[in-house]
């Protein structure tokens with residue numbers, strides 16, 4: 001059974017020994033960040049702060065902070081398993097024979113069943129505060145880093161509809177608190193939420209869901225193409241639709257079992273200086289104009305639990321949201337680029353600074369084709385540096401990648417400097433949003449690519465390996481394990 005809501009998720013974490021309740025009074029102003037930073041870096045548990053100072057609600061954090069919890073969230077034993085479910089659907093062929101037809105229908109049904117379901121009543125409406133009664137200060141909203149000017153809501157699922165065609169969008173964007181009923185909305189330039197806003201004439205209704213089952217919460221961070229509803233993806237990944245209920249003051253549906261929903265609107269031309277904010281780049285992003293969100297209603301479950309996340313110098317909890325995306329989207333990337341064997345976005349590269357890609361090389365210049373394709377593919381287009389290696393290289397083994405990036409590269413021939421769009425938050429380029437791209441072709445080169453005959457890589461023969469395996473105990477080298485790990489090279 002999929003996890004229904006945040007409370008079932010917390011219960012599961014607790015059963016699995018993955019959650020610690022913190023009873024001490026702890027300040028959401030900086031103190032929680034320092035606790036969480038240490039906990040995340042130690043691979044520690046999710047934390048439920050029961051008495052955040054100055055607030056009336058508990059705070060859950062680090063729910064996604066390890067690979068194991070990420071797998072628990074998705075009900076899988078490895079993140080690649082999720083990718084397999086998706087590639088099954090993406091790679092559907094016309095079925096042959098009855099058995100395949102039946103299986104095909106099951107797959108199609110799983111897609112049809114992914115659509116959100118609207119229900120009449122949701123526990124998110126147990127408490128409804130409107131107008132002057134709305135007060136964000138009852139929530140333990142964190143001020144994360146010393147130079148942040150205010151508290152920021154950091155783990156929201158922000159719901160809008162495209163005013164042109166009505167399609168829903170759900171995204172995760174930080175929200176700086178301005179006063180008890182107002183926040184900023186940090187819609188960066190490449191994001192769908194911002195596009196919905198820019199397409200309105202006057203004001204756009206917005207709903208913000210806080211405290212969801214982990215898959216639905218994750219889906220808000222997933223880089224889906226604009227026309228795809230993130231709640232539908234959540235339904236597919238959960239194997240059960242997301243249940244929605246109509247908002248109280250907005251014409252939008254909101255998750256029926258969310259802990260908290262903020263309803264409101266954003267005007268087309270009301271902007272203010274948002275930030276600075278200690279961001280996932282590891283730096284403070286400078287203050288910039290962003291739209292202002294007015295809250296018209298705050299609805300809650302009884303004893304609502306507020307979810308939060310801290311981003312900062314990697315690794316932080318969001319690394320695991322990023323890794324989930326990396327794994328889940330591999331099959332989708334492969335539908336356009338079937339030559340890709342695997343890819344890795346190193347956590348230290350803050351998602352967009354570096355991608356390592358392994359390919360089955362089929363023609364001269366193939367690596368360059370793949371770099372340019374990455375620079376043209378959805379949010380991957382913001383990738384600053386792409387390193388391409390051959391199929392047998394393990395892209396997750398950075399030592400191995402460095403070996404080939406050193407050994408196989410003639411910088412004059414194999415390095416491409418190009419240009420293109422860059423991440424909104426990247427402080428390095430001369431101009432914001434636009435600048436240089438680096439491609440490094442670390443594949444073995446072909447004569448057509450201007451290489452001399454390429455030498456063979458050193459490998460011991462299978463025969464000798466087997467012999468040494470067999471004889472290992474005879475040598476008496478007890479401190480070395482009997483079978484050398486196959487290097488995969």
Ligand SMILES: Cc1cc2nc3c(=O)[nH]c(=O)nc-3n(C[C@H](O)[C@H](O)[C@H](O)COP(=O)(O)O)c2cc1C
Nearest residue numbers: 170171172173174186187188191192193221222223
């Ligand atoms: C913890 C966290 C915080 C994020 N904060 C922001 C943000 O403040 N602004 C933004 O544009 N994207 C932010 N993102 C990235 C977006 O959620 C992500 O790009 C998502 O795909 C956007 O959805 P959209 O393309 O439907 O707009 C954040 C992601 C995570 C995991």
Ligand SMILES: [Mn+2]
Nearest residue numbers: 169192224226
């Ligand atoms: Mn989207």
